[in-house]
Amino acid sequence: MLCEEDFKPVTLADREFFERHSELYPQTHSSNTFTNMVCWNHFTQYRYAYVNGNIIISGTTGGITRFHPPIGPRDPELMRELIQLAMKVSDNTPLIFIDPDTALWIRELEPDLELVPDRDNFEYVYRASDLAELPGKKYQKIRSHLNRFRRNCMSTVEPITPENLEEVMELLKKWRDWKGCDKNPVLSHEVEAAFYAVEHFMELRLRGFLLRVDSEVGAISIFERLNADTALIHFEKGLPDCEGIYKAINAETAAALADEVEYINRESDLGVGGLREAKLRYHPHHMVEVYSLKRPSPVSGARGPSRVSLREHEVLFAALKRTN
Structure with missing residues (x-):
């Protein structure tokens, strides 16, 4: 079962590992690039797990951890484990930067989950x-x-x-x-x-x-x-x-x-x-479209209000990335 202990910090020493994986599974969105993670590690603490040929990225900002979908071969059990872990440790938006194909796949696996377009991150x-x-x-x-x-x-x-x-x-x-x-x-x-x-x-x-x-x-x-x-x-x-x-x-x-x-x-x-x-x-x-997973509401045993909402995170990060 996937757990938080499976994740380790992203460091500069991991560059070749991420580059080899990107050659196998090319990315279209900047959120999964190694450069993005190591350069912004001081703001969002990035960690990753390597499970069954998949890289799973997590980012912690303001004490709230959110996850990216697995990068690698389709693994239904791993996806379900990731969703379960994300629901356990994250806030109301536990899974982010979901590409359209993966969003369709998740909907096939778990039809009751709510996936919404994240226009601000297109x-x-x-x-x-x-x-x-x-x-x-x-x-x-x-x-x-x-x-x-x-x-x-x-x-x-x-x-x-x-x-x-x-x-x-x-x-x-x-x-x-x-x-x-x-x-x-x-x-x-x-x-x-x-x-x-x-x-x-x-x-x-x-x-x-x-x-x-x-x-x-x-x-x-x-x-x-x-x-x-x-x-x-x-x-x-x-x-x-x-x-x-x-x-x-x-x-x-x-x-x-x-x-x-x-x-x-x-x-x-x-x-x-x-x-x-x-x-x-x-x-x-x-546009490179992405979706976010929303926690079902009401939630039994919810963790309570998030200290940093997704919108607050976006506004702050927008200011950080802004060019004039």
Whole structure:
């Protein structure tokens, strides 16, 4: 029977294990990526169990543990054990980031369970060529802003390498100071995740670009390959020195990736209105949908009110992941 003792912390030493498993079972959502887990481990404590060829991930935030569905071969008994464990130790949303195929399978196994779409965690996937070329009337306003940036700012782009990682770190420190992260614990968590990614850039096999304005680094983009046809943007940061710099680093990154992948995943909006509008403005090709399992109500022997509701968790995490 699956139990909490089967789970152990996700650490940097687990990278090759997770990479081998991802090659067997490619992912489409960022929630299950190793980079996401180790970079954000200070905020959500990630653990995993390996059972019958499946990886099961748990994340604990604010004292509440929630689980991801198994990644691996379909195992009805294991799924039932996971649901039982999640119902025992979690809050009213014990199982999260359920992909549509797995949601259908769960409904076949346990028809009485309530699975609901988690729109705030749907991820936006764009054609790389669209982000690079900004074609047609629907991108006219973005093209206009980008062209204004290019007229007003002398810029160059280069890959992030071991030789310029220190400059990338300096950009993040300037961004931290600009945003006043020392007085804002939410932003402090975000910059800590980005620092970790840069400090372990080579170990995590990340890639990225930096954009120089008048020889100074003004923006960065850090990404990795998510699966065979999709790249995943983990971090994108820029300074306010030149209007339109975010549109510039976005376009430059997409132009470089367009020869390698068809799609770029730019993660979710987590229900933040301004962020949702900004992501929709770039006209996603499709969304990566996910579902959540809801605890039946009323529940006999319920654990009582959750200290951190799912919505509270989403709002906090949205603020952490927000880009300007």
